[in-house]
Amino acid sequence: MKDQLFAIIDVETTGGGINGNRLTEICIVLLCGSNVLDKFTSLINPEKEIPRHITALTGIDNSMVADAPKFFEVAKKVEEFTRDAIFVAHNVNFDYNVLRNEFRELGFEYNRRKLCTVRLSRKLIPGLFSYSLGRLCDSINIPISNRHRAEGDTDATVILFQRLLSLDEDYKVINSFLHARSRQATLPPHIEAEQIHSLPESPGIYLFKDRQHKVIYAGKAIDIKKRVVSHFYDRMSKEYQLGQETYHIDHETTGSELVALLLEAECIRKYYPRFNRAQKRPGPVYQIVSYTNQRGILQLALERTNKLRESIGTFYNRALAQEKLEFLCREFNLCPKYCSLQSHVEECSHYEIVSCEGVCSGSEEVETYNTKVAKAIASLTKESSTYVIREKGRHFEEEAFILVKDGKYQGFGFIDTEVQVSRPEDYEPFLKRQTATYHTHKILSNYMRKQGAPKVIFFENSLDTEISRPVARAQRNAMVMAAHGTLSLF
Structure with a gap:
């Protein structure tokens, strides 16, 4: 292991989510053990506009990369430089996935074993307030200059990695992180593996929390551990960002998937987590309502609404609601016209329901008809069991x-x-x-x-x-x- 090659890497990008990122700069320092062998650094033409907020952060603008090589022009150099080396970066999944996506755009698969200096630092230098590169370097007196540029950040990460190597002389921790069955390389940087190991393999809900223990995502699962880990294998931008902001994972077992669903709904209502999209707002429903029209007739109607309010019945699609109205119409001899099953007619002439006793034609007393409608409404209310x-x-x-x-x-x-x-x-x-x-x-x-x-x-x-x-x-x-x-x- 003393002769192991390590490629310490940092990239700058255009932003826009992990799958939309394009490289604007790359720096690679090649180590053999803890000794520096070589360095490669270059601006990259991303072949797209660099947003202003990215330029404000990195100092890299469109004019700087206009004449820089495009990635395909340096891809062979990057591949050769990192061949047989372990890919090392601070928050490695970001740099690794951006670089791998660049190779995929060219039709090549890029695969390397990887190490994360965030996770290594949390293991070998525990107890620090923050493990961001800038604050970590301040905490352990590592000089860092030209911040948010690939070469400056890589140089600082090299010194950090050399420090970590000195704290793990027998490579015990590094080997455990590199083990084929270890989840260390795929876990987000701020989550300890012990948090994952302690999760149950049973139904329940889980909560992802940020540094301040604020709930940022609530989910339910038949197997909590399996579902939580699946978030970290998902390469979608949203899932990646969720992992980056998660510091703590809480859970509650329920034994039942139904209870888990109900508890998940309660957690989303209570915490309104930023990364949950579903269940934040009620969807449209169809409600049977009643009102007295200008003739004094108690009329039933169907309303589509996003706001649940008191009604005779609530349904999740129009067909079920209309079916219920037709049932009431037949069962209580109501008029299709005044059950909103027909419109723009003087007298009802429904193709199927012929139970009307003549309120629409004047042959049935309004008071008699209203009594039947009241009974229909009462029957529907009784169904609330x-x-x-x-x-x-x-x-x-x-x-x-x-x-x-x-x-x-x-x-x-x-x-x-x-x-x-x-x-x-x-x-x-x-x-x-x-x-x-x-x-x-x-x-x-x-x-x-x-x-x-x-x-x-x-x-x-x-x-x-x-x-x-x-x-x-x-x-x-x-x-x-x-x-x-x-x-x-x-």
């Missing part, structure tokens, strides 16, 4: 449960399998209350459509009695409700 979903717990002697009362999500909890429960109230002492939202509503609706009754205990709704008991009718009504996505949020 009380039920408990039972799922796998976090260990063998426990079950997870999700409680829904009168159609409104209450939260989840865990209960020992030996505990006897027969009423919704029995679950209350074990309940972790959560906020019912558009997303929890949708999660539960989708689950009920897919899973059905086997894992669900339904209870008869009653505001006047203390005891609620499982009954077949409540199951049947609730399954109709679930199939149409009419869980209540109110």
Whole structure:
């Protein structure tokens, strides 16, 4: 190992995400052991405009690179210079991936073993406030000049790497980082491998946090460890940036994927993490609403909205909502015109529904018709059932449960399998209350459509009695409700 070649590298780029970066400058210092053998440095014409904020940072502008070689002109030199060498850089994944993408643009695969001086420094010089190159060099008295230029940063990284080699004379740490099964080379610079090793291989949620322990991403997984590691193998710009800003990883096991989904939705609502895109805003829904028209007729209508408000029923696509309106129309002998199933007609003439008893033609009293509409609305409201979903717990002697009362999500909890429960109230002492939202509503609706009754205990709704008991009718009504996505949020 004393004769091992190391290529210490720093690159400057145009910015614009890891996949859109083009080189503007490169410097490579070749070491044999800790001895400097050679150096290569060059500006590179990126073949695209350099943004002003990049010029402000590096000092490299478009005029400086106009006559510089393009990457294909120096690619052979870079390949030969780093051949048989271990690729070393401060935050190595950035430099390595940018350079590899440049080779891919030319149709070549560039593969080298790599070492990260950020991760090595955290291991061999623990306890520092910051491991950015500038602050690290200040902390251990390494001179650094011409900052944010490839040669200046490379020269400082060479001295840093020589210092690290002196602290690891038997190459024990370096060899562990280079081991084929080691995740050290793929992990982001600020995450200790021990954090990954300690993650469970079971369902739950995980939280990526920044230096100040602020949640920047929340996710759910069937296998927490596997899912977390997959973020670091993803070469998308967003995933790379997420890794660069992650300093801490927290997790919570749930035993159940359904509970993990609900808890993830709660974390996104609570923390509004910067890197989460989904579930930050409610999507469009279709709601059945009622109003009294100019004739005094109680009319049903369908509204598409992004804001959930009190309604007769909420649905996630128009077809389900219209199907429910047609069902009410037939079941209670309502008028298609006044159920918004027909428009611009004096009297209803629906191609299929012929149950209207004449309110549109004046042959049925408005008061009589309104009584039927009120009964239809009441029937839909009754479909907001009380039920408990039972799922796998976090260990063998426990079950997870999700409680829904009168159609409104209450939260989840865990209960020992030996505990006897027969009423919704029995679950209350074990309940972790959560906020019912558009997303929890949708999660539960989708689950009920897919899973059905086997894992669900339904209870008869009653505001006047203390005891609620499982009954077949409540199951049947609730399954109709679930199939149409009419869980209540109110």
